[in-house]
Amino acid sequence: MLGPDPRTTLVWALLLDWLGQLLILALIVWIPPALDWSIGGTQLAGQYPWILFCVLLYPLLGWLFGSYTVLHWRRLPMLVLIQRLLLTAAATLAAVAIARWLINPGEEVWLVYRRVQVVWLVSLSGWSLLVRLGLRQGMLLPDTPRLLLLAGDEERDRVLQAWRRVPQRERLRPIQPQQLEAELSRLDVAMVLTLSPKIHRDPALRSVFQHLETADPRWIRVVSPERLFEAMQERLPPALLAEQGLNYDDLPWAVTFSIQAQLKRAADFLVAALLLLLTSPLIALAALLIWWDDRGPIFYVQERSGWLGRPFTVLKLRTMAVQSPGSPATWTQLGDRRITRVGGWLRRVRLDELPQLLNVLNGEMSLIGPRPERPELEEELEQHIPHYRKRHWMRPGLSGWAQVCAPYASSIEDSDLKLSYDLYYLRHFSTWLDLMILFRTIKTVLKAGGR
Template identity: 35%
Template sequence: MTEKDIPRYKSIRVLWSYRLVDLCIPFLMLSLVHLFFGVQLWNMQYTWLGIMASLFFLVFTQLLGGYSRYVERSIAKKIEIVFKTWAFSVLLLTVIAYLNLTVFSYARSVILTWIFLTPMVLLAMKLFLNSVIRSNLTNVVVLGNGYEFTNFEKARLERQNIRLESLDSINAADLKEQMSSLTADYLLMNLSKTADYKLIQELTNLDLKGVRLITLNHFMETFLRKCYIPYDSTDLAYLERISAYNRLNYFLKRVFDVSAALSLGLITLPVMVYAAIKIRRESPGPIIFSQARVARSGKEHVIYKFRSMHVDAEKDGAQFAQEDDPRAYYFGAFMRKTRIDELPQLWSVLKGDLHFVGPRPERKIFTDKLEEEIPYYNERHLVSPGITGWAQVLYPYGANTEDARQKLMYDLYYIKHWSIWLEIETLIRTVLVVLGRKGL
């Protein structure tokens, strides 16, 4: 079973709700925009435009698999489908309007506002429906204890209405009897050692009877959106599954980086000036904190941040940052929670030393240690680090090696599944984290 074979929607209620939204919102948005911005009376041309937009959006979403039970439930996938579908619809409507010589019959302010706002409203409605309409409970029977799910992971699965239930025994003779007494949507193969012949035979029989077998790797990537890292390093095929950006993706990422850095820099310039004044008043010492961090290919680059800790914060030696770190002064702690201390790094993004989104830049003293303790840790250095990242928005502060391993799983997922849509989702989640909405 691959990720594409896994149904993310057990109930079709959400999917039919999506269809209703897609059929109604384009027409309703055109009506509302015309009501507030239109200077001419509503006529049949607007009626036909709204009807065709709704129908085109519905059809194109169907063609892109937006109503499939197997489509991802992620924000990134919803962004991709909504904006691609809307772009196709607008392009086709433009061609039809041009051929019918009606392109100049519409008020430009109405059409442009409608084109810009409609996908935003569609996306917001789908995210709302996804959160309020609970899917049916998904029962996952766990075979083995090769990986112990953390309380943090269990909480994320519960929010998706997924329940884990462990088997008492992994003996082939007991497996059939245990499975017959359970209602399992998936049998998660979580073995700590290689399965023997009899167990494989019994698993095959269950597969033939319709029990969905899923590996730990696929389960992690599908439902937790992280790449499982085995405690041993014997699976060398793992290295083949992770690769850096190709040229097109790198170009798109740089365009995103420069656009985001310039926009955010201009918007937050007053905040940066205020932060510099507060730091000077509250904690004597340099305003800017600079430090070498490991970047792409293991090279080091100097990054710049607003100093959020006292100048003697590391008098006892280097240590991992913590949530509510006692080494931070009052305004420094506020900057860390709101990510204001990261703003000077926008300069590093413009220079190309950092990406806007990527793995967290770490110090070499830590990476050297973690490379010895965590298999595949070096893989995160296939790409440049970022100001924010997939691991930063989905996992809390880490203070030990196991936390670093958990964060690495998210970093590798981000590298493996990178797309401009995942980039945008990470940015949305970053905003929600800054606003205090850590769960989504």
């Protein structure tokens, strides 16, 4: 990584939250008896299953309600952070109360007493607040390097425009060649220098580049714009990618007898079959609500582009009013009037996508991959966005890296942003990345954050 890994920050937050839970529990066990308070108990025998339940529940709900997400934000509004921590604490308290009511443990299980939980969670909220503020200030993490850009006018504008498409805490600062010597003399903070391809070939800067080649790589890193976006934003903007910057033979997917590719297909089949079985009651209920809403058809059949751009038919639960035959393909906009009342809820929790599990079973789709687009819209996208057809080098998916990282596409500019994530996924495909996408998709479904 060229700077602090954002996932390292999340891991530290998780570990420190766990440490705080255990420290506060120890204080609850030791301090009240010393002060003759009656708050809990002094024995941990019989409490361990509940301790494990609470220790796992709090970070799970914190992940769901975004108390870890704020660590990624460019700015950290204190009110929002406090709201999310209090919401996590309240949800944890409610979940423990429900579990206690369902299981009805004996009186000796004092950990689930309401007064104990309130003291524990109020103290933990304060601890978690300090942890997040400390991590935002660089506690336990390496310093963020200076990000500098040396490029010609045209390349500089293109790189900066792409950089600003995604909210980023780190600022990319353009500099002139004459400013570079002064920047190289500063060794108080590490530096990442991004050099555009054209400026790198400028003979007038040969002495500067020789200086860079002998610089301490622990303090000064020289990267291309492509590498900068891969490392810092986990995407590949199409406009910055060279014509041969991404070849099929370079993809992990293209390796002969790839174990990860075989594992992906096996997981697709098994998980899709299991999900179809488990969600069939939900699909039946949704079908009934769709019919009840406007007495129209339940399913919506649409042609999409699949592997290598070959068309295939997807089956979705209908979420829009019935369109007249021959209606032109148009983008779905925020607050689109065509979306029905029931359809709006189905789209929020993505239940309308469940029938596509049948496409996964027969191999036309994968659980994770670039989302399939309508061929009519792709004709226009291919004219405006370079490298667009390369997204067809992998089977389309129910969810993908672009779906969990970028907003809903409703324009050519949005599609360009989403393609940058699809291209990154193609180059960095792995089982670990698929699992990360899966967990973030589950979070979107649980929060009803779909469109």
